Amino acid sequence: MRAAAGRILASGLVVALAVAAMLAGCAPQEGGAELEAPVADSGDRSITVVSWGGSYARACVLGYHESFTAETGIEVNMEDYNGGLAQIRAQVEAGSVHWDVVDLGVSESVTGCDEGVLEVVDPAVLPPGPNGEPAAEDFLPETNTECGVGTLLYSTIYAYNPETLTGPPPTTIRDFFDLERFPGRRGMRRVPDVNLEFALLADGVPNEQVYDLLSTPEGLDRAFRKLDTIKDEVVWWEAGAQPPQLLADGEVVMSTAYNGRIFNAQVLEGQPFEIVWDGQVLDRGQLAVVADTPRREDALRFMSHAARSESMAGVAGYIAYSPARRSGQALIDRQVETGAEMWPHMPTNPENMKSFLMADWEWWSDHKDEMQERFAAWLAR
């Protein structure tokens, strides 16, 4: 009798555990990016800024969030996300906005603007440069859009590890696709973005014809044929932190990566990686204010502070992302913690810009879904 009761109790416990564990196990796979509870307003003014985390978010906090709080008394709460408009749209549609300012790419900011989930920014809130340069002329071309204020330029490049890639160093984007002269596995991000551009550039297409060619079925086939040539040797990465790790572990001999991540490994972690700037694909990072936020005034003040040349140069004092203003570029100096010169690492250094491509957000807004499907189909074969 007692044994039977014990058994029933035991199996009941097991079932309960299994169910609890199942729920716990399901959470990360279904939620994706974690939603954090909004920080309670304790009477003090505060705003929530959502960004990409890691060394970049740290550079932003040290670079200008702290000076913003010191100047205005408004606290800045940081949250991390993995990009995408889904959460912003959900908050705006549900009428409970707890994100105020978002760090995003141009394609997202334009889509979000079109969808009405981001605030249109009056160019008048953009401050003039330190020497009175009017904002309209000081910002680099195409860095600002209707809702997005450009803060930086970042680049997708490829880097190699000279410790595992012996022999003559690669120097061009063609070399990335040249398995004969540079044997070994390559790291690439598992998305069509930038990879299609790299493939055409490596196939000898002039920079200014890349997007026109990608718009034709023949050009697209050509890009995928070029990717075919290295497909078996590619290790696909998902998160920006992976390429430095793959290079350091010797999993790959070269990998595409965000230039700031490689900079971090080079300068802060002393890794021997080298960046190949040929064919770099430049893109802009922006800030936008979420529509209908109850803290709109404070959020706009934050935007205006972030748009100062000094703020952009502040970020560039920690990580190798280039200010989106000419006057900000002039302020680039040394890495604050290590004293390393920043200018040689900047994607906008003319030395590094001998052959570059500006990512075309308009083309990607039109074709993103289509390309994603074609790319996934190509990968699955």
Place this chain on the structure above:
Amino acid sequence: MRSESEVVTPEDTSTRQQPVARPRWRRALGPRLRAAGLALPLVAFVVVTFAGPMVSLLTKSFHEPEIADALPETMAALRQWDGEGAPPDDVFAATAGEFVAARNERTLGRTANRVNRVVSGMRSVIMGGSRLMVEAAAEAEAAGVTTDGAFWRETMIGIDARWGTPEPWRALRDAGQRFTARHYLKALDFERGPEGGYVRQAEEWRIYVPLFWRTLKVSLGVTMLCLVVGYPIAHLIATSPPRRANVLLLLVLLPFWTSLLVRTTSWIVLLQNQGVVNDFLVAIGVIGDDGRLAMIYNMTGTFIAMTHVLLPFLVLPLYSVMRSIPPAYMSAAASLGATPLQALRRVYWPQTLPGVGAGCLLTFILAIGYYITPALVGGQSGQLISNMIAYHVQTSLNWGLAAALAALLLGGVTALYVVYDRLVGIDRIGLG
């Protein structure tokens, strides 16, 4: 304990209380209603937080009224069009009027993004074109020109020659249908043919059907692997003395207390080219330094990592069933002359079948929805159908297509469940 004769059956009670005049159905229903009343909070909870949202999302897979609501006059005018050549003037007038108004209210972007999903490239045609149309409307007003259909036909074709062809208009007309099967057709790799109608996509564009198959194969494979690995473990735990069994059970449960990402990343550290396992094999001389095994970023990695993550879901139900099997049965089989293998096959295995069924079904259904683990360790083979659902929910915001894919997946799982029920019988599932 009461003896058999003292047990009071419901029939007895009813006969004794016969004088109370209550209809038979009420007597039968009363306690049931009260019991159902107790379950009401749970039912309400499930409806509000689970069934309701699920139905509303699945509805999006075939019901998309947004474009029809945003451009009512255009849709009405397009109904008069035969689909050949450029449409009549009043279509141009209606469309231009609605584009200009929607652009000024900042609602056109959402419409353009939706039309872009029907025909790629329409977003910039609409957004770029409408900007110039707003300017043209202002200029015409300043110059006192009447903006009739002929004016708009000329202006729109002047802005973008494609407005003179039937393609963008067909895209608008298709996108404006309130009830549509296009998400389901897309989810089955069909596309709009040049003549209208739907044809199968060219091979290099087919994606969803191959991914459904791969998801099915991976899930079945992982379930089988879990069974092969988990069955002996469950047996070991069930037959160990309590103290040892507790420790072993703890080891099975331990992965649950570790974050999914940490567990997956640990496998990368172990299995990668320069990883622990390969280093060890090289060190003891099993493989040469240039013959390192590729165990991660391919199908092998997916199977290993997913099997580890899902193993407890098979071990736990199996364990609790095995615990309820008296060890005397195996001894009896042996004493009657069965070899250990025979005893296992004919005595032990049939008794564990309810646990095997429960564990396999649980593991299989969880495996079908997995995507983070395969994405991290699966390399180019790590893409499963759930990755695409997540992409359309989170990034492309094409919830109609995501809902169609999810509905097909749900339908597939339900079909498998029914097949399982027919073949094995769902009532044979048990947790011990």
